[in-house]
Amino acid sequence: MKKSEKKALIMMATYNGEETIREQLDSIQSQDFQNWELYISDDNSSDKTREIIAEYQQRDSRIKKILINKKFHGAYANYFNVLEYIKNNISNDYFDYYFYCDQDDRWVKNKMSKEIQVLENYGENEAILCYSDLRFMTNSGVIKTEKMSDKTDINLKNPYNLFFSSRYVWGTTMAHNKKLWDMLYINKDAMNNISHDTYIAQYAVCFGKIIYIDEPLVLYRRHEKNVSGIPGNYGLVEIMKKLTVKLPGVIKNHSMVYLEDLYFINNAPYITTFMHELKECILKGGIVARNFLKKYDIKTTSSVWGQLSLKIILYTGIYKTNKLFREIKDEES
Template identity: 50%
Template sequence: MAINQNKAVIMMTTYNGAKYVEQQLDSLENQTFKNWDLYISDDGSNDQTIQILEKYMAKDNRIKKVLHHSNHHGAFNNFYNVIKYVKSLSNENYQYFFYCDQDDIWINKKLAIEIECLACEDKPALCYSDLEFMTGEGKRTDTKMSDLTNIDLTENPYNLFFSSRYIWGTTIAHNRKLWEQIYVDNNTEKYNISHDNYIGKYAAIIGNLKFIDKPLVLYRRTGNNVSGTPGKYGGRLGMLKRLLTKWPLIVNQHASVYWDDLYFIKHLNKKTQFTEELEKAIEKGGLTSLRLLKKYNIHTSRSKISDLSIEFILLSKLYKKTTIFKRKIV
């Protein structure tokens, strides 16, 4: 089947995005691949966002619905609101799935390039790309995310289970075979799990995960982004200073990653040797977890200090003492 005969779905979230959302919508309408539908979940905007979305809906019938999110607010939860809605559709047979933030800009061949990357896959597969930073005013910086940190998971996809620095949702595309494996329920929304890393883990375990080594998204840094910018620590001295001044936050971040891993493993249709060993390593911590890191050659950044901090957190079991990690998984 020709690529253009397949249909894609784009899931977008908004919240008080009136300043930027038109540029993002324009970038979607300017895509060279035209056969797509768009569903949007708004998290209770009180600016002109809804009016702008309705204006675009009136002129483009590919924009199918604006959902009004009312429960468990927040960026990740807002995404699960639209994901669950698309999951509930019984009369659509989308082949490719995309996730869209309100304030970025997609280059006009993003859909086409990622669909072509996935078209030859006969098993669950996900691809993601690099990003180029732009300022809040939309000025390109010629700086890529990969200039700041290693985001290529293709050599070792298991790194994803120890850090959330790799996959940015706005760069993701995956096929239907992966979509059919992704477990989503109301608890996913309540637990505030990062949707991009959660989906990426499915590809890492049951399918193929591909990295496109060029930026397909202009990533706007406004100062209000949910995700931070990894790698901007000012070298080893900056990294050490961050560890000393933000240690409780770092431990909580690791606790969240490991709790999310356990949630993913619990709802995976079929465990693998790695997921069984990972579950045991996280639950026990200590030397068991360090042996897992060594066995699978896991490194989450280019920094030795970062590796040492992860090893210390796992060895000391500090993550297990956090409120985040003590939540019950159902």
């Protein structure tokens, strides 16, 4: 029988986070929504991260489990380790809301309640994901006035843009409902190159709704250990530099985005017309890609460099030179 009081699941990935994790755990405990449980996957930390979590766990029974990520290492695989554990070990009816948490940020006090209200507004019969803006803070925890939306347009006005850029949905800001969770295909052994936030958001785009909250609900710590970077807009000098010195890295980034798209399409519960056309666009490139971008009005950024690189790389199909992409394409043949 389903419980009467709705409950949230928070999934956290940690690695050598002893300097900041107390602040994040404190911010979770201070939420004005209190009916949550926390499950953590630690990527075999060599510092006192797990000891600190265990200390909190002794005082708070809502911190349920600390998993050790043993097979593949890295931020992506670490998240999917905890996702797979929940999929395989917790009843489908146990949680109503799903949240994702980094070890070094801080949540504002009403983050969970605001996002839960958005999910409730759309009901339980549609797959809904919401995400918010972020406010920057320094490595030492000083809160700045600058927000992520000041750096880049993270409002996903055209949801299909998500399949060509990972600049939009930041996992630590997002929440979704059970309907979306039930749709997810999770296999951690295949997830070493897949970002959990974009992957989950793709389900919402194709099978439900994705909502942007124009308010910073997370304090986002910037330091040299961040896995994700900050997108930016570029002038002519930076464009020329990217076209020469940085082009191989840009090609690799595009290739990985398209690999994520193919993984999602190949494991989705069913394929929509958009997904079929997207797959053809990626596998064929050239004129097929040009027509696809025009049909769905794909523009992931207002910067000249962003638009130019998307077209050059997708039209020429140069992203297919990536070894991992060639292996996937061979499987499609």
